[in-house]
Amino acid sequence: DAGITQSPRYKITETGRQVTLMCHQTWSHSYMFWYRQDLGHGLRLIYYSAAADITDKGEVPDGYVVSRSKTENFPLTLESATRSQTSVYFCASRNEGDSNQPQHFGDGTRLSIL
Amino acid sequence: GQNIDQPTEMTATEGAIVQINCTYQTSGFNGLFWYQQHAGEAPTFLSYNVLDGLEEKGRFSSFLSRSKGYSYLLLKELQMKDSASYLCAVRDSNYQLIWGAGTKLIIKP
Numbered sequence: 442d443a444g445i446t447q448s449p450r451y452k453i454t455e456t457g458r459q460v461t462l463m464c465h466q467t468w469s470h471s472y473m474f475w476y477r478q479d480l481g482h483g484l485r486l487i488y489y490s491a492a493a494d495i496t497d498k499g500e501v502p503d504g505y506v507v508s509r510s511k512t513e514n515f516p517l518t519l520e521s522a523t524r525s526q527t528s529v530y531f532c533a534s535r536n537e538g539d540s541n542q543p544q545h546f547g548d549g550t551r552l553s554i555l
Numbered sequence: 556g557q558n559i560d561q562p563t564e565m566t567a568t569e570g571a572i573v574q575i576n577c578t579y580q581t582s583g584f585n586g587l588f589w590y591q592q593h594a595g596e597a598p599t600f601l602s603y604n605v606l607d608g609l610e611e612k613g614r615f616s617s618f619l620s621r622s623k624g625y626s627y628l629l630l631k632e633l634q635m636k637d638s639a640s641y642l643c644a645v646r647d648s649n650y651q652l653i654w655g656a657g658t659k660l661i662i663k664p
Contacts, residue, residue: 483559483642483654484598499651531597543588543600544652 444468447532447547454522455555462517462550464532471537473515474544475499475507477528484531490515522554557581559655561643566661567633575628575641575658583648589617589628590642592657598642601628630660638662 445466454460464473471492476484486499488507496507504526506518515534519526529551533544558580567573579587586605590598604610604619604626616629628641640657647653 481656483644483656484652485654486651489651541586541603541605543603545600546597548597 445532445534445545445547447530447550449550450548451551453553453555456522456524458522460519460522460552462519462530462532462552464515464517464547466513466515466532466534468534468536468545469512470534470545471512472535472544473509474533474535475505475515475517476531476533477501477526478531478549479528487517487530519552524554526552527554528552557647557653559643559645559653561641561655561658563656564659564661566663567630569633569635569662569664571633572629572631573633573660575630575643575660577626577628577643577655579624579626579643579645579653579655581645581647581653584621585646585648585650587617587619587626588644588646588652589615589626590644592640592642594639601641633662635662635664 448463474489475487485501487505490496490509493512509515529549531549532547535544536542560578589601592598602617609618614631619626640659642657643655644652
């Protein structure tokens with residue numbers, strides 16, 4: 442039972458570069474989410490997806506792109522990385538159905554942009 | 556705007572009881588979640604409340620008052636492994652989770 446996995450766990454890159462963070466889940470959950478977590482802030486939603494080929498913006502989508510061609514994968518791309526995007530990124534998923542379904546999180550990607 | 560407030564940090568003694576409060580102002584309410592997050596790790600689900608009252612789950616209990624926009628997480632018989640951040644999140648009218656910044660709980664022997 443692999444659950445939800447993120448890769449890479451750690452990434453250092455330079456401003457202006459493109460970087461893609463991967464997220465894979467084995468539960469066949471309908472919903473998937475990308476958050477960033479910064480000191481002093483709660484988790485902030487970047488993008489989410491309700492199903493394959495359906496994505497929508499969250500609270501802080503600028504500078505990010507997502508796709509969901511398959512139910513199990515939800516990659517997040519920073520098209521031209523900026524220092525303000527240095528953060529810990531978490532992917533999460535949840536089942537469709539009752540609203541009491543919690544989100545389950547991957548282990549996170551720690552991204553540093555120099 | 557939407558807002559979730561929690562204390563930034565709390566300290567408690569091993570074996571004692573601690574209550575972590577959460578107040579919220581959101582556009583709509585469709586449930587409140589508590590998560591635990593150890594340093595450097597992912598958040599993990601602890602509890603869910605959608606109706607007023609207390610939900611008990613072992614050493615952890617969570618309370619909700621929708622009229623007051625208030626919840627608390629009660630941890631009993633504290634253990635050193637309970638040292639972590641505790642995150643409060645409210646599901647709003649769009650069924651999105653709005654997160655508090657978290658409460659860092661320090662347990663002292």
